[in-house]
Amino acid sequence: MQQNKRKLNKGNLHQVKHVVLVLSGKGGVGKSTITTELALALIHAGKKVGILDVDLCGPSIPRMLRVGKPEVHQCDAGWVPVYADPQQQLAIMSIGFLLEDSDEAVIWRGPKKTALIGQFVSDVAWGELDVLLVDTPPGTSDEHLAVLENLRKHRVDGAVLVTTPQAVSTGDVRREITFCKKTAVKILGIVENMSGFVCPHCSECSNIFSKGGGEELAKLTGSVFLGSVPLDPLLAASLEEGQDFLQAFPDSSTYTAIS
Ligand code: ADP
Numbered sequence: 693m694q695q696n697k698r699k700l701n702k703g704n705l706h707q708v709k710h711v712v713l714v715l716s717g718k719g720g721v722g723k724s725t726i727t728t729e730l731a732l733a734l735i736h737a738g739k740k741v742g743i744l745d746v747d748l749c750g751p752s753i754p755r756m757l758r759v760g761k762p763e764v765h766q767c768d769a770g771w772v773p774v775y776a777d778p779q780q781q782l783a784i785m786s787i788g789f790l791l792e793d794s795d796e797a798v799i800w801r802g803p804k805k806t807a808l809i810g811q812f813v814s815d816v817a818w819g820e821l822d823v824l825l826v827d828t829p830p831g832t833s834d835e836h837l838a839v840l841e842n843l844r845k846h847r848v849d850g851a852v853l854v855t856t857p858q859a860v861s862t863g864d865v866r867r868e869i870t871f872c873k874k875t876a877v878k879i880l881g882i883v884e885n886m887s888g889f890v891c892p893h894c895s896e897c898s899n900i901f902s903k904g905g906g907e908e909l910a911k912l913t914g915s916v917f918l919g920s921v922p923l924d925p926l927l928a929a930s931l932e933e934g935q936d937f938l939q940a941f942p943d944s945s946t947y948t949a950i951s
Pocket of ligand 1: 716718719720721722723724725726749752883886921922923924925927929931932
């Protein structure tokens with residue numbers, strides 16, 4: 693793993709206006725997908741955005757935004773983020789950039805992960821950003837506490853919670869809600885992902901699983917329901933095949949919901 697030997701610079705977030713965590717109770721519900729869509733929606737709204745990918749077990753942001761595995765450079769203030777576009781509107785730092793072997797993360801023990809996350813959160817030279825989105829690992833673990841501890845030196849505006857409609861996932865997201873309450877992180881809202889399936893032939897949306905779990909949960913917990921995103925083969929293909937990312941999502945549901 694690349695080590696950053698520069699002096700820790702706690703001022704790296706001082707030009708970042710808002711910090712938003714993206715949380716989910718378990719993996720595979722679309723947390724990284726929603727993080728990516730939120731970033732693209734904000735860019736379409738003219739904002740300068742950063743994504744900090746601290747999902748040690750599955751850093752998928754570089755793949756979704758087709759930035760590959762570039763060499764991370766250092767400046768006096770710390771690690772220089774990787775820009776996904778020539779206009780430098782979208783800055784990315786992913787734990788995936790720093791691992792020599794993509795299997796390395798899964799064998800780490802807790803303290804090593806916590807220490808790296810601490811440094812990683814504090815030591816990226818973001819420059820000026822309107823919003824920094826933090827893609828966290830699934831669940832509520834030591835890694836989350838490490839993220840929060842380090843971000844709190846600056847400020848955390850709140851968290852967007854991602855769930856699928858099924859009860860098991862919403863049960864998991866309930867634990868995320870408790871986590872946010874216990875750690876005093878404001879819940880900005882809940883997104884229900886994989887909410888029905890859009891047929892690529894007739895565009896009709898069928899509910900494969902139950903529907904409305906996210907909305908119901910938002911009502912029960914007094915949170916804002918931000919919207920639902922169907923399972924969409926076009927969205928999956930955009931993420932897998934890497935279309936021009938700034939063109940990929942303008943019609944997507946999340947973009948419509950938050951713009
Ligand atoms: P997580 O970050 O929660 O582990 P991901 O965002 O990596 O989940 O999504 C898991 C997989 O599901 C990815 O292959 C992604 O492309 C796909 N996916 C997520 N949301 C959707 C959606 N709404 N429509 C189609 N595919 C989706």
